[in-house]
Amino acid sequence: xxxxxxxxxxxxxxxxxIGDAVIATDAEGRVTLMNPMAERLTGWSLAKALHCPVxxxxxxxxxxxxxxxxxxxxxxxxxxxxxxxxxxxxxIAFDRRECAIADSxxxxxxxxxxxxGAVLVFRDVTKEYATQQAARDSAAVVQTILNTxxxxxxxxxxxxxxxxxxxxxxxxxxxx
Numbered sequence: 646x647x648x649x650x651x652x653x654x655x656x657x658x659x660x661x662x663i664g665d666a667v668i669a670t671d672a673e674g675r676v677t678l679m680n681p682m683a684e685r686l687t688g689w690s691l692a693k694a695l696h697c698p699v700x701x702x703x704x705x706x707x708x709x710x711x712x713x714x715x716x717x718x719x720x721x722x723x724x725x726x727x728x729x730x731x732x733x734x735x736x737i738a739f740d741r742r743e744c745a746i747a748d749s750x751x752x753x754x755x756x757x758x759x760x761x762g763a764v765l766v767f768r769d770v771t772k773e774y775a776t777q778q779a780a781r782d783s784a785a786v787v788q789t790i791l792n793t794x795x796x797x798x799x800x801x802x803x804x805x806x807x808x809x810x811x812x813x814x815x816x817x818x819x820x821x
Contacts, residue, residue, distance in 0.1 A: 668703060
């Protein structure tokens, strides 16, 4: 009994220390465990989420279409395979807050290899998406400037001196 308690304490400390959100389910897809990051991102406490269908706690939609996305737990439970979400997936928290997430879902197996549950691991990628969008916006502004400037501009790759970009004025100037 003491060994089991030590093992459970180590697991609890590990789950509380993980920077990603973790939700575990039983074989029917009901929540059995959540770490604090999962509680924070979903807005559900473990006490409230315990034994609820995972789809109730982990509500996700496509960022562009705003349509619901299937939670990968059912597929993992049915086929015993690791599943990942498509990009641009948004988690809708209990209080209706939204955050872009990246996730994966893996089967939990017993000693005989039977699937007895699933574990979802996910993280908030809102800042990463914002950074990527800012870089795209910045590149678009630079490209607009290059396309409208009267002077010919050619950029070369540092390795090998290969032409990387040519603006319309340079195309007119060189006839290419």
